[in-house]
Amino acid sequence: MSVTACQGLGFVVSMIGFAGMIAATCMDQWSTQDLYNNPVTAVFNYQGLWRSCVRESSGFTECRGYFTLLGLPAMLQAVRALMIVGIVLGVIGLLVSIFALKCIRIGNMEDSAKAKMTLTSGIVFIISGVCAIIGVSVFANMLVTNFWMSSASMYGTMGGMVQTVQTRYTFGAALFVGWVAGGLTLIGGVMMCIACRGLTPDDTNYTAVSYHASGHNIGYKSGGFKASTGFGSNMKNKKIYDGGARTEDEGQSHPSKYDYV
Numbered sequence: 001m002s003v004t005a006c007q008g009l010g011f012v013v014s015m016i017g018f019a020g021m022i023a024a025t026c027m028d029q030w031s032t033q034d035l036y037n038n039p040v041t042a043v044f045n046y047q048g049l050w051r052s053c054v055r056e057s058s059g060f061t062e063c064r065g066y067f068t069l070l071g072l073p074a075m076l077q078a079v080r081a082l083m084i085v086g087i088v089l090g091v092i093g094l095l096v097s098i099f100a101l102k103c104i105r106i107g108n109m110e111d112s113a114k115a116k117m118t119l120t121s122g123i124v125f126i127i128s129g130v131c132a133i134i135g136v137s138v139f140a141n142m143l144v145t146n147f148w149m150s151s152a153s154m155y156g157t158m159g160g161m162v163q164t165v166q167t168r169y170t171f172g173a174a175l176f177v178g179w180v181a182g183g184l185t186l187i188g189g190v191m192m193c194i195a196c197r198g199l200t201p202d203d204t205n206y207t208a209v210s211y212h213a214s215g216h217n218i219g220y221k222s223g224g225f226k227a228s229t230g231f232g233s234n235m236k237n238k239k240i241y242d243g244g245a246r247t248e249d250e251g252q253s254h255p256s257k258y259d260y261v
Contacts, residue, residue: 002198003102003195003198004102004103006191006194006195006198007100007101007102007118007191007192007195008101008103009191010122010125010187010188010189010190010191010192010194010195011097011098011101011188011192012188013184013185013187013188013191014090014093014094014097014121014125014184014185014188014189014192015094015188016181016184016188017090017125017129017132017180017181017182017183017184017185017186017187017188018087018090018091018093018094018128018181018185019181020177020178020180020181020184020185021083021086021087021090021128021132021178021181021182021185022087023177023181024083024132024136024174024175024177024178024181025049025083025084025087025178026050027048027172027173027174027177028046028047028048028050028051028052028053028063028174029046029048029172029173029174030046030047030048030049030139030172030174030175031046031047031139031143031169031170031171031172032044032045032046032047032169032170032171032172032173033045033046033167033168033169033170034147034167034168034169034170042056042057043055043056043057044056045167045169046172047169047172048172048174049076049079049080049083050065050066051063051064051065051066052064052066073142075138075139075142076139076142078135078138079135079136079138079139082131082132082134082135082138083131083132083135083178085128085131086128086129086131086132086135086182086185087128089124089125089127089128089131090124090125090128090185092124093121093122093124093125093128093189094121096117096120096121096124097117097118097121097122097125097192099117100114100117100118100120100121101114102114115196116196118192118193118195118196119192119193119196121189121192122189122190122191122192122193122195122196123189123193124189125185125186125188125189125192126185126186126189126190126193127189128185128189129181129182129183129184129185129186129187129188129189130182130186131182132178132181132182132185133178133179133182133183133186135178136175136178136179136182137179139175140171140175143169143170143171146168146169147168147169147170
């Protein structure tokens with residue numbers, strides 16, 4: 001029961017993380033305008049992986065997509081690729097994990113096949129979560145670098161501190177959603193891999209060993225057969241007849257009809 005619960009919980013956690021990755025990829029607030037030095041502004045800028053938006057104080061929002069591919073920074077294209085790869089792997093992991101659930105029976109599928117499918121889906125989920133975490137972290141590192149470069153150029157030493165109107169960007173909500181989603185997908189994949197060990201059937205082979213007492217020699221005689229132990233001279237030999245087992249002395253003192261055949 002615990003194996004089934006671990007597998008089901010891992011599937012649910014991975015599915016939530018996968019949905020979060022899709023939401024983070026589609027969100028526009030990957031980077032938002034820093035309002036620390038200018039809390040009151042008429043416009044608010046924020047950018048995503050696919051377009052940049054401007055929200056006015058009146059509430060009107062206008063977005064413009066990136067109608068270029070080669071003109072985008074290489075880091076942004078790398079983040080796009082990582083998020084897309086994570087989503088594709090998440091789809092594959094979900095499809096495999098659905099058929100690997102222990103509560104779902106498809107034909108005569110054995111537990112060993114379900115264990116292999118569970119392990120495969122867990123590994124795919126782990127790779128998907130790692131791709132999402134790396135993609136979000138790369139974008140966050142790019143924001144931190146640009147932020148401090150913009151901060152250094154905002155102030156000059158000519159005539160004191162001179163502030164410019166250069167826009168700085170900081171972390172958006174999509175980054176935190178992406179981190180949480182990647183972590184959940186990673187945790188779900190680990191739980192699926194743990195559940196795989198419980199689904200694997202035991203392959204222990206029990207080898208039958210026949211033990212033969214050393215020193216037993218069986219001799220055949222006309223009245224039956226005699227078993228001599230050979231463990232010592234004090235042991236009496238026995239004759240085994242159709243009617244039962246008798247000692248040799250008893251056979252001589254009490255002759256039977258088989259002795260004369």
